[in-house]
Amino acid sequence: MAAITPCLTRSTNSSGDLQVRVGVPVLDDYLRFVEARTRPNTVLATAYDLVVFFRLVGKPPAEVTVADVLDFITAQRTGPGDRRLRVVTDGTGLSARTVRRRLSSVSGLFAYLLARGDVTVNPVPRGLPTRRERQRPRQGVPLIRTPRTLPQILAPAQVDALLAALRTHRDRAMVQAMVLGGLRRCEVLGLRCEDLRVGERRVFITEGKGGHQRLIPVSSRFFDSVAAYLDAERPAGATTGKVFVVLKGPRRGSPLTAAGLDEVLAGARRRAGLSRGTCHQLRHTCLTRLREAGMALEAVQAQAGHASIESTRIYLHLADDWLAGQYRRAAEAIDAQVLADHPLPTTGGAR
Numbered sequence: 001m002a003a004i005t006p007c008l009t010r011s012t013n014s015s016g017d018l019q020v021r022v023g024v025p026v027l028d029d030y031l032r033f034v035e036a037r038t039r040p041n042t043v044l045a046t047a048y049d050l051v052v053f054f055r056l057v058g059k060p061p062a063e064v065t066v067a068d069v070l071d072f073i074t075a076q077r078t079g080p081g082d083r084r085l086r087v088v089t090d091g092t093g094l095s096a097r098t099v100r101r102r103l104s105s106v107s108g109l110f111a112y113l114l115a116r117g118d119v120t121v122n123p124v125p126r127g128l129p130t131r132r133e134r135q136r137p138r139q140g141v142p143l144i145r146t147p148r149t150l151p152q153i154l155a156p157a158q159v160d161a162l163l164a165a166l167r168t169h170r171d172r173a174m175v176q177a178m179v180l181g182g183l184r185r186c187e188v189l190g191l192r193c194e195d196l197r198v199g200e201r202r203v204f205i206t207e208g209k210g211g212h213q214r215l216i217p218v219s220s221r222f223f224d225s226v227a228a229y230l231d232a233e234r235p236a237g238a239t240t241g242k243v244f245v246v247l248k249g250p251r252r253g254s255p256l257t258a259a260g261l262d263e264v265l266a267g268a269r270r271r272a273g274l275s276r277g278t279c280h281q282l283r284h285t286c287l288t289r290l291r292e293a294g295m296a297l298e299a300v301q302a303q304a305g306h307a308s309i310e311s312t313r314i315y316l317h318l319a320d321d322w323l324a325g326q327y328r329r330a331a332e333a334i335d336a337q338v339l340a341d342h343p344l345p346t347t348g349g350a351r
Contacts, residue, residue, distance in 0.1 A: 003058045006051045010044070020047040024054070026061060030112050039211060041186065049105035061113055066123045069106070073099060150318055152276055153285040154179075165272035170233055171264050173225035174244055177203075178282035181218035182290070182303050184209060185258055185279040191243040198223055208305045216303050288318040 006022035013019055018040040021028045027050055034043050054061075056075055057068045076099045107124035114122055154162070159179055166172045177183045177191075181203065190207030197203065202217045226243070238245050238253035244261075246254050261279065269277045287304050291297070301312040 004054055004060050006054050008047050008051050018043070020044050022047055022051055026113070026118065027054070027109070030109050033112060034108075039186075039207070039209070045101070046105045046108070049102040050109060052102060053106050061110065062119055064110075064123050066125060069103070069123050069125070072106075073103070076102065150314065151284040152281050153288050153318060154274075154277060154281060158272075158274055158277065159282075159285065161272040162268055162274060162277050165268040166264075167268075168233055168247065169225050169229035170244060170247065171268070173222060173229050174261060174264070175268075175282060176222040176225055177218065178279055179286050180222050181216060182283050182286040183218075184283060184305075185261060187305075188279075189242070189244060189256060189258060189261060192241045193243055194241070196223070196226065196243065198227075205305065210307060212305060212307065214302065214305050216305075284315075284318070287312075287315050291315040291318070 004024050006024045006027060009021050009023070011019050011021075019035070020031055020040075020043050022031070027047075030050075031043060031047055034046050038046075053072060056072055057064060059068065077096075103124055107122060110119060110122040110124060113119045163172060163175060166175060174188050177188045178185070183203075183205070187205050187208060190205075191203065192206065195204040195206060197215070200217075201220055201223060202215055205214050205216065208214060230243075233247060234245060235247070235253040240253070240255050242255040244256045246252050246256055246260065265277060265279065269275075283304075287300055290303065291300050295303075297309065297312055297316070300315060301309050304312060306312045
């Protein structure tokens with residue numbers, strides 16, 4: 001069979017929903033399947049990952065082998081010396097997390113094709129076998145080892161500097177939603193006017209990660225900024241139900257995009273002289289501070305919208321006071337036991 005050359009295109013249907021295609025029928029069938037199960041951002045990431053894989057491998061799905069997958073992993077982690085890498089990474093190697101995500105997208109495609117009967121095997125290995133394979137058949141070596149790194153957070157003074165550098169009530173409200181409520185970028189942009197429960201000081205998240213919804217409390221400072229924005233800045237002729245819209249230019253009154261929010265933050269960071277302060281770092285800062293203030297881990301999980309408590313445990317390590325307190329209490333207990341078992345000798349008075 002001839003090599004395939006997928007090319008990613010984006011469009012919207014009559015309902016305004018994002019449609020992503022790559023120009024290869026079998027891959028587009030899979031993207032339609034993914035569209036029915038996941039959020040638009042996931043569909044877009046999956047499509048891009050498949051484009052990268054098949055451009056580099058240069059084979060149709062039915063001809064892809066395990067060796068092709070392993071070569072793909074090597075190529076993705078290769079630096080500027082690999083000519084084939086230029087079209088996918090601009091000459092730089094990728095992080096382990098990105099490579100693992102791309103493998104997950106490719107594996108999902110072949111699982112779909114296997115269920116349809118288009119292929120007889122999924123060429124993406126679950127892991128490399130070890131000498132203990134007979135005793136523990138699922139305990140192989142993972143294809144990609146991803147280091148566990150702690151996310152960066154902002155100090156209180158940095159948060160204050162960032163907020164002071166924002167120029168509108170709209171921008172201040174969006175940042176406060178993340179740094180005081182722990183909302184994700186997509187959740188901030190997805191807020192609708194009816195999602196604001198002002199009397200309860202809560203917001204209803206309808207477009208959470210994985211399609212999960214939740215109702216969470218947010219500081220009154222956020223609602224004060226939103227009220228000021230709605231009263232003085234939001235265009236009266238805006239037809240969208242989204243809370244945050246473009247304030248100037250030809251798109252005035254249209255929903256603000258992720259690129260627009262990133263541009264707002266980049267400008268504020270520059271004016272405040274900060275080297276960090278992304279949307280996700282603001283969210284991490286909020287959840288870390290909540291844990292440091294004594295909020296139960298399960299409550300932090302609910303606030304964050306994490307499907308698994310394991311995703312929330314990272315804030316135990318970010319909250320320095322929690323770890324220091326746990327260590328101090330344990331050390332004091334150990335010291336008390338040692339003294340009980342081996343009391344210090346008493347010295348007599350001077351003669």
